Amino acid sequence: MSSKVPVRTVFDGSGNATGLAEYQSGEFIPLTHGGLGASLSIGSAGQVLKVNTGGSALEFGAVEAIINIDTATNLTGNTLTSSDQFMVSDGGTEGRATLAQISEAIKATTTTLTNKTISGASNTLSNIPASAVAFSGSTITGITSLTAGGITITGNSITSADSTVVEIGESVSITGGLTQSSSDLVLGTNTSGNILVADGSKFSSKAVGDLASITTVANDDVFIAIDTSGGGLKKITRSAITAGLATSSAISNVSEDTTPQLGGDLDVNGNDLVSTSNASISILPNGTGKVLLDGNGTSGGVAVTDGLIEVFTGTGSVAEQRFYCESSNAHYTSIKSAPHASYSGNVVLTLPVSTGTLALQSFAIAQSIALG
Numbered sequence: 001m002s003s004k005v006p007v008r009t010v011f012d013g014s015g016n017a018t019g020l021a022e023y024q025s026g027e028f029i030p031l032t033h034g035g036l037g038a039s040l041s042i043g044s045a046g047q048v049l050k051v052n053t054g055g056s057a058l059e060f061g062a063v064e065a066i067i068n069i070d071t072a073t074n075l076t077g078n079t080l081t082s083s084d085q086f087m088v089s090d091g092g093t094e095g096r097a098t099l100a101q102i103s104e105a106i107k108a109t110t111t112t113l114t115n116k117t118i119s120g121a122s123n124t125l126s127n128i129p130a131s132a133v134a135f136s137g138s139t140i141t142g143i144t145s146l147t148a149g150g151i152t153i154t155g156n157s158i159t160s161a162d163s164t165v166v167e168i169g170e171s172v173s174i175t176g177g178l179t180q181s182s183s184d185l186v187l188g189t190n191t192s193g194n195i196l197v198a199d200g201s202k203f204s205s206k207a208v209g210d211l212a213s214i215t216t217v218a219n220d221d222v223f224i225a226i227d228t229s230g231g232g233l234k235k236i237t238r239s240a241i242t243a244g245l246a247t248s249s250a251i252s253n254v255s256e257d258t259t260p261q262l263g264g265d266l267d268v269n270g271n272d273l274v275s276t277s278n279a280s281i282s283i284l285p286n287g288t289g290k291v292l293l294d295g296n297g298t299s300g301g302v303a304v305t306d307g308l309i310e311v312f313t314g315t316g317s318v319a320e321q322r323f324y325c326e327s328s329n330a331h332y333t334s335i336k337s338a339p340h341a342s343y344s345g346n347v348v349l350t351l352p353v354s355t356g357t358l359a360l361q362s363f364a365i366a367q368s369i370a371l372g
Contacts, residue, residue: 031057311337 005022012018029035036058043049043060052059067087082100089095118125125146146153150161160166189205197206214221219239227234275281283291285305295301300314311319318339322332338347352358 007020007022008027009017010019010021026039028037028039031037038052038057038059040058040060044062047060047062049058050061051057052061080099082098082103084099085096086099086102087094088097088102144154151166152159152161158166187205191205191207194205194207196203197211198204217238219237219242221238222235223238223241225234225236226232273281285291288305290297291304293302293304295312295314297303297310297312300312303310303312311321313319318337320334320336322334324330324332
């Protein structure tokens with residue numbers, strides 16, 4: 001049978017059928033009317049009829065292979081290598097590509113991993129800048145050690161490359177307890193003798209001299225003390241300290257203080273300075289110092305040094321020394337200095353070397369004795 005040319009209805013400009021005519025070269029039946037949508041010529045050997053790249057018509061074209069995945073060799077248990085090949089469609093062009101190509105394409109994607117789990121047992125994360133890391137609901141499991149620069153995180157431990165300092169450039173909020181395994185806490189400013197003082201929001205290094213002072217001490221004011229029996233640093237009130245000083249274990253005698261010093265005048269409060277066991281009371285000034293009684297030893301008072309007693313007066317009257325009798329101190333014998341106008345120089349009275357009674361009849365006799 002010979003090839004036949006199909007006919008078509010011919011219409012005028014108004015859409016009226018005017019007759020029949022054979023199809024001309026280049027004319028075709030559109031897809032919407034059951035045609036091919038294109039004017040085709042026979043393809044080459046091995047080509048198949050397929051949809052064109054525009055998805056608008058059919059055409060003859062080559063095909064690499066037709067694969068039935070259900071009947072293909074099962075390779076699901078095999079380990080793939082970078083040279084293994086896959087069938088891909090590149091913009092409508094079918095072909096083969098290696099696993100290495102597909103791997104590079106995946107690595108080049110900017111798609112964010114969300115809610116994914118990455119096992120650290122067989123994966124390594126490296127050369128990731130901090131600005132590129134954003135975790136949101138993601139979990140990294142199986143990582144036993146993570147190193148970034150000079151910092152290594154292993155388990156619950158964070159160490160530096162030189163094993164000395166781990167620097168954190170921002171503020172750190174610790175919601176749990178802070179355990180300091182070393183005996184030293186190193187701050188940015190470590191002034192010798194300073195203490196850590198809390199102001200309600202932070203601890204600051206403060207010199208003791210910079211602390212606010214109080215002028216009076218109440219019974220309920222608190223001191224800090226070390227409890228040598230119970231252990232630890234504890235608080236104690238002024239009243240407890242006062243009560244403790246009154247116990248037998250506190251200092252009850254000045255003799256217990258081997259280097260006592262007075263910070264002011266000693267007020268005996270109507271009491272005496274006494275000794276025990278017939279012991280002497282020694283008042284011994286240092287070097288050329290003097291024991292001063294009732295004055296400063298220059299304008300008044302009595303000054304006592306080794307081998308010399310000096311009686312000064314600041315009352316306007318001459319100095320006097322009185323010796324009282326044995327009966328209720330009813331009478332006394334007085335030795336007075338001559339008034340200033342009577343002196344032409346200092347007078348020395350030397351006692352005799354023999355036992356007896358010395359009776360002075362007049363000032364002339366006293367002068368005679370003094371002059372020998």
